[in-house]
Amino acid sequence: MATATTPLQGNGMLSREQLLHLFDRFSFLTSQPDVKKRIADAVKDKQEAVAVTTAIQEEIFLEMGIDPRFGISCLGKVCTVYENDRDLVIQFYKFIAKEEMACDEAELGPDGFAERMINQQKLQEKQLEMLTYMRKFHFDDQSAILEKLHQQMENANYESEASILSAEQIQEIVQRKVSPLFMPR
Template sequence: MATPQVQGNGMLSREQLLHLFDRFCFLTSQPEVKKRIADAVQDKQEAVAVTTAIQEEIFLEMGIDPRYGISCLGKVSTVYENDLDLVIQFYKFIGKEEIACDEAELGPDEFSKRMLGQQKLQEKQLEMLKYMRKFPLDDQSAILDKIHQQMENANYESESSILSTEHIQGINVQRKASPLFMPR
């Protein structure tokens, strides 16, 4: 009986990567897989070790050497830098892995609270962006610069990505009153 050929060189194809991303997303949404990750965390194992093992199992299903497959994941954003859709799917895959780990580490109640907090933050960010669009592009640029500065000062804490409407108006008034501002 011949052993099946296992891919172990070159780079994974776009189709192989998309299959991995879809399969991983499906598996980590299943209750038994969530329990597997949570049980490992209870046993003092790293959640990411379990999610990596799940990825390795998917690679085996696909006929790909798991070590090779994992090593290819580290190269996706450079090898496929011109394939924006694939890179976006890759970052969604990474995000899904982080969510699976957080859910296992935090437990259902704390995880639900965190997700609700994230949703509220995103809603505030969306409202702020909608408000910003009322301003000319130069003003929008100044607002984004202020947000960037605020985030740097707060060590990139999520809440620092929000400016109130009053703060935004203050930036625009200050910028327009500044003698350094020279319209183009």
Template sequence: MASGSQSGGMLTREQLLHLFDRFDFLTSQPDGKKRIAEAVQDKQEAVAVTTAIQEEIFLEMGVDPRFGISCLGKVSSVYENDLDLVIQFYKFLSKEEVACDEAELGEEEFAEKMLNQQNLQEQQLEMLKYIRKFHLDDQAAILEKLHQQMENGNYERETSILSAEQIQEIVPRNAKVDQNLAFYDEPFLVHA
């Protein structure tokens, strides 16, 4: 550990946001992408390289890298009341996953995965728009059912969608839906 580096307490909100921004910048640059891809070609784990990049950022910040990495495991609980920071943290994790996928998958397979993910997100958005038509109690019941489905499916991406038909089965038949809003065809197919 470098002398004078932070090694106790918890990283501040500003330190975490700096890490997230710097990591995103470095891993989106051609040199950063090349570094991760070359490591994968050398049979190294992509996540080992992204972790090394995070450790380098911590050193730049004057933070002991082991301490900084350990703080990342506590962000959700320590900052649970800071919704914006928690969202930024999950975006950071997602960007790390994308950087690893891009290095591990070929260019064509990565592009296909990103397209599939975009389609899934669009379907999720359509589902959420449809759910918003129901009363809050019904929305809670629908989201609880969705959570159970995801849990039972080991949180596979495909389990994060309920069809309009499935939603109709969850809510009571007399549930009023705002008829002024457009009804989305089951199963929230997105037209590419």
């Protein structure tokens, strides 16, 4: 921790260890009831939840002896600077997801958040069923299915419900692909 005589780190890039400490500490803090209440109270006071989660990150940076503005700016560079460190990038995306969940929980309230988590789990189960079913097909068929899925998601502005194809839709894609009358665009 920086003291009055120790300047805060404000240049270069955060190390892997510093980033992992931030991610772990943030995850721990945002799971605490008093921090959840702090974020929810801010939302009730018409503040942005993300402003509170950013403030929490800044507090962690100060604990670490890092200038908060510098630390926040480094977060925007993680994927570029550490592009070859797959594990760190995965941890970074988990950190982002944790922040989004903390904001969602504060904005939706406990019941709304629980409902969203249930719906998210059901969606993931359907996606897994679809992927398991797709694996029964030849690689070329899987490519055609994924292309159709991509088009569907693009047309729906990437709404999560568009990330699923039914078994019937998959069968239709495969049948069209092998039909001599079907000409791909």
